Amino acid sequence: MNGSLEIGRIFGIPVRLHITFLLVIPLFAWIIGSQINLTVDFIEGIFAIPIDRTIIDSGFVPYILGAIVALTLFFCVFVHELAHSLIARANGIQINSITLIIFGGVASMEETLPDPKVELPMAIAGPLTSLGLGIISWILAYSVGFLIQTPPVAGVLVYCFGYLAILNILLFAFNLLPAFPMDGGRVLRAWLAKRMPLHRATRIASDIGKGFAIIFGIIGIFTFSFILIIIAFFIYIGAGQESSMVTTNFLLQDVTVGEIMSREVMSVEPALPLTGVIRLMYTTKHLGFPVIDRGDLIGIITLADIHKTNDIDREAMQVRDVMSRQPIITISPSASVTEALRIMTMQNIGRIPVVEDGRIVGIVTRTDILTVLELKDIN
Ligand SMILES: [Zn+2]
Known part of the structure; x- marks a missing residue:
């Protein structure tokens, strides 16, 4: 992927940062920081733990916490991508790299035609990892809430872990929507591909994906959610590209x-x-x-x-x-x-x-x- 730089390797897989990622962290930090009172109220409500605001409310702290939550969230997104990649590699698919970009992560795989038997576990591994991370954050939020006796410190930790718990569980749910090429859409395609030729399955999944993209786009416009509009755009383009790629490769696979x-x-x-x-x-x-x-x-x-x-x-x-x-x-x-x-x-x-x-x-x-x-x- 162009415009990205390699920051390291894990399990031999190059990890790259896309230039848009560097822009999105300050943006996220600012959004999270400026809504801090709203989210603290929300987390207090969900976890039923009172959150001390002495540290949280002072000076630039909301924005620093915003940056910490944003960076940790992207780390969780990275672990999600890593889960896809490791399952893929265990099934003999070569992983070129994992790139973190504006709305999440992309694992680049050496694969011309997906195998439905491999795709199902591979697609589901990511959302399940997000669910796992959400549950761990949830447990940590409760633990620090009860174990740490200094209320301002406990307040900061409950806020961060609580926020990550909610975001990871949202990530789990959102990714499971059958909006191809998102994970849920891949699960759908794998399910359809057991019942019909691969290119038909991909075409149906991609049409459903495009439908979701249009709905996301409309919701994004009415709620002024810039990120949802970008996601809608990527889903729409991605669904079309992958469908025509699979159709071509599938139908022409044995033709010389x-x-x-x-x-x-x-x-x-x-x-x-x-x-x-x-x-x-x-x-x-x-x-x-x-x-x-x-x-x-x-x-x-x-x-x-x-x-x-x-x-x-x-x-x-x-x-x-x-x-x-x-x-x-x-x-x-x-x-x-x-x-x-x-x-x-x-x-x-x-x-x-x-x-x-x-x-x-x-x-x-x-x-x-x-x-x-x-x-x-x-x-
Ligand atoms: Zn995923």
Whole structure:
């Protein structure tokens, strides 16, 4: 993830801080600090323990306590992510890193297609950890309330532990909402995936996730809750991205380039005039051709290359004047179609010549791949 720095490693997993995290801690400290009387009343009510406010109420202390609660909360979020990661790793999934960002943590995993059997325990591990942390904080809040005899010190500790208890239990409950790609949504997807193909399950879970995102967004706008609006935004975008990623990878998982490429490659010679290429595009409806010189692939010419010339020059130009030369990106017929799609997306190209033993044997285009996707989807 860009804009993040590594702060250490735990169980061999790199832990990173995203730049937004550094902004959110002062913000949280300020929000928590400025609402301190409200939250002290609330915690007193829930725990039925009187809280001494001598220290809590003086000077900058509310904001210092705000910073402590915020940092500890993010530590709890980190433990939550760690729980997901360790269960994943125990099931053979490689963990690249855990990054703490504005609204929580993200564990980056090496995984193209989720296995429902692994996903269920992996997804549920995080919320259960939050519940556990909530219960521990709850017990600590009570213990210090009764054990520590200095009321101002006891007051500070009950406040901090009580606050963390409530936040962790909220985290537990919120994460279990079936709003894919949040944890509850992953549980739902795993449950659905036992009953239908993975991409269908993901699509349904992602549609439900988007519905939740819209509801969160509306609530966020009406309650002026900036954080809820950001969460809604991330859920909406994340649900869509993951659904299309899973659909593509699932449907194309066993398909090779050789199976779907066009074998009749229409190529052009470097000396062909551009007007001839344009005529060829009209008649064949292909918008790009490999350029072959005495049997060797020396370049590619596409409509985009021709667009770069002006009408007057075009009359006098040949293929070799405008074609894209080095490096020519090619792919082997045994490569997977998902790999071809990845290269096309990364290089922003629409077609790749398929080459075997130095000879061009076919061509694969983005349109071909999308057509295969559509055909596969009807089964
Ligand atoms: Zn989680």
